[in-house]
Amino acid sequence: MFTGIISALGEIREADIVAGDGRFVFTTGKLDLSGVKPGDSIAVNGACLTVTELLADGFAADLSRETLECTTLGQQAPGATINLEPALCLGDALGGHLVTGHVDGVGTVAELQPAGDSLNLSIEVPDELARFVVQKGSVCVDGTSLTVNAVSGNRFSVMIIPHTQVETIIGSYRPGTRVNIEVDMIARYLERLVQYTGPDNS
16 A cells, blocks of 8 residues: 655666566655665656565565556666656555555646646546546646546546656656556545345356
8 A cells, every 4th residue: 555655766676577567666766765665666757666676776676567568667768767656554654645555547648737836647548447536636746646637538638747857757748648547535435335236146
């Protein structure tokens, strides 16, 4: 479980994909790995990955075919900058919102408009995800917890303050950039509760 508050920027050092599965090596910049051990989880651009090997300045992780196909990581080349967040510990402050690290789909940056020192960012999401995005609700973009300002069809907008532009990869976005999207888990559960009609005993 994560909060959507990015702890550090890192970089993809190696991205080896063979027969649909991948082994990636990440450098982790200022992220403190002193308490991390193999088997722990770290979110990379919002995707929960399991640490398989600790290195002096980073870690390695195995990426399944599912992860490569359902996130943007499969299209990232060595040298790409990444958002990093270690798993939430009991008692940690919840600065963003509860994030699972299970990416629901990939969106596309549609527009970026300056708004003073901030940035008004519009993102288009697949139709099947649009119904889960609501005004003033939460959404996770490449692992960053954001508040939705407005929604129109399958497009939503968020305001990016200068701190977030500097401390995450959002500052490098351009129209057409593909981003990992995780919708609010509460919306997912509500949909299931509304749709569930009980077992079919016919």
